[in-house]
Amino acid sequence: MTYATCSVSQIEKADAEEMTAHYARTLFPAIVEPLHRRGAISVEDRHYTIGSCSVWRGKCHSGMSVMLPGGPEAYGLYLPTAGKMLVDAAGRQLESEPGRGLVADMSSFRRLTFFEQRSHMGIAFEKAAMIRQLSTLLDAPVRSDLEFAGPVDLTSGRGMQIAALGNLIWQDLTAAGQQKSSASFSECLLQAMMIALLETVPHNYTPQLQGPASPAIPRQLKRAMEYMHVNAGADIKIVDIARETGTSVRSLQVAFQQFKNTTPLSYLREIRLQGARKALTESNRSRVVADIARDWGFSHMGRFAALYYQSFGEMPSETVRQAR
Known part of the structure; x- marks a missing residue:
C-alpha cells in the first residue's frame, strides 16, 4: 500500500531558461519557451504521486510551449477547466479545451502548447498498470500496444461520469484530517478511472471488450x-x-x-x-x-x-x- 506524496510549485514571470531547469528538476527533461517572444512564464501546479499513478492540477497563466524528447511511459488523461492545449504526438495533433478531454500515450508527446489561462486536472497511469487492467478486463494477455483513438466528450453521459470521478479523486487526495481516506480507497478510485477510460474511450481493443462476455472465471x-x-x-x-x-x-x-x-x-x-x-x-x-x-x-x-x-x-x- 503506497500513500500519496505531494509537491506544490508556483512560478511567476520566469524566463525560458528558468522554466526549462524547473521541468528538469521536478518532472522530466524539456525545452520550455514562452508563446510570445521575450515573454515571461507564470505557472502554478499541485502534484500527487500514489502507487503507479500521478495526479495533478495545473494552470498556465501566460501560455508556453514545452518541447520533449519523448514523454513518460504512461497514458495521460487531461480534464480541462479553462483555456486550450495542443499536443503534437508523433505526427498527430491532439486538442483539449473545456468539454473536450484527452487520453493519449504520453511517450509519443513531442510538443505541448498551453495557451493563456489554460488549467486542467491530469492523471498519468503507468503503461504497465493500464495494460494489466486491460488484460484483466479481457481475461487474456494483451498482445500489442494499447492505442487510444480520440478525445473524451465530457458533455456526454459517460464523459460527465469521467469528469465527476476525476473531481472525486482530487477531493480524496486533497482532503485533510479525519476527512482523508485510506491509501487503499485512493488506489481503488484510480483503478475505477482506468476501467472507465478503457470502457468509454475508443481504442484498438474496444471491439474485444464489447464482444460477447466470457464466462466468469474463478x-x-x-x-x-x-x-x-x-x-x-x-x-x-x-x-x-x-x-x-x-x-x-x-x-x-x-x-x-x-x-x-x-x-x-x-x-x-x-x-x-x-x-x-x-x-x-x-x-x-x-x-x-x-x-x-x-x-x-x-x-x-x-x-x-x-x-x-x-x-x-x-x-x-x-x-x-x-x-x-
Whole structure:
C-alpha cells in the first residue's frame, strides 16, 4: 500500500531558461519557451504521486510551449477547466479545451502548447498498470500496444461520469484530517478511472471488450493471471503461482484448461514471448537479444529462438533488424 506524496510549485514571470531547469528538476527533461517572444512564464501546479499513478492540477497563466524528447511511459488523461492545449504526438495533433478531454500515450508527446489561462486536472497511469487492467478486463494477455483513438466528450453521459470521478479523486487526495481516506480507497478510485477510460474511450481493443462476455472465471485464476503478468520476467514455477493464489497445482491446471483452454506454463510463456517481442522492436544497438531474452525469463537461447520463431514466424534477430 503506497500513500500519496505531494509537491506544490508556483512560478511567476520566469524566463525560458528558468522554466526549462524547473521541468528538469521536478518532472522530466524539456525545452520550455514562452508563446510570445521575450515573454515571461507564470505557472502554478499541485502534484500527487500514489502507487503507479500521478495526479495533478495545473494552470498556465501566460501560455508556453514545452518541447520533449519523448514523454513518460504512461497514458495521460487531461480534464480541462479553462483555456486550450495542443499536443503534437508523433505526427498527430491532439486538442483539449473545456468539454473536450484527452487520453493519449504520453511517450509519443513531442510538443505541448498551453495557451493563456489554460488549467486542467491530469492523471498519468503507468503503461504497465493500464495494460494489466486491460488484460484483466479481457481475461487474456494483451498482445500489442494499447492505442487510444480520440478525445473524451465530457458533455456526454459517460464523459460527465469521467469528469465527476476525476473531481472525486482530487477531493480524496486533497482532503485533510479525519476527512482523508485510506491509501487503499485512493488506489481503488484510480483503478475505477482506468476501467472507465478503457470502457468509454475508443481504442484498438474496444471491439474485444464489447464482444460477447466470457464466462466468469474463478478469483484464484484471475489472481494467477495477474501474478504472472507482474512477475513474467522472474524465475517463477507453477508451484509458486499456486502458492500465491492459495490453491493447489492440480486445481490451477484444471482452471486454466477449463477457462483458458491452455496450461498455466503455456499462458506464462505467451506473456513472456509477447513481452520479449515488444522489447526487441524497441531495442537499440546497446542491447543484445540474449539480454532481452533473460529479462523475460528465457535462459536457454536456442529454446527461446525456436519458440519465438514458432510464435511470430521470424527469428529474434530479424525483429531487431526490422526495428532499426
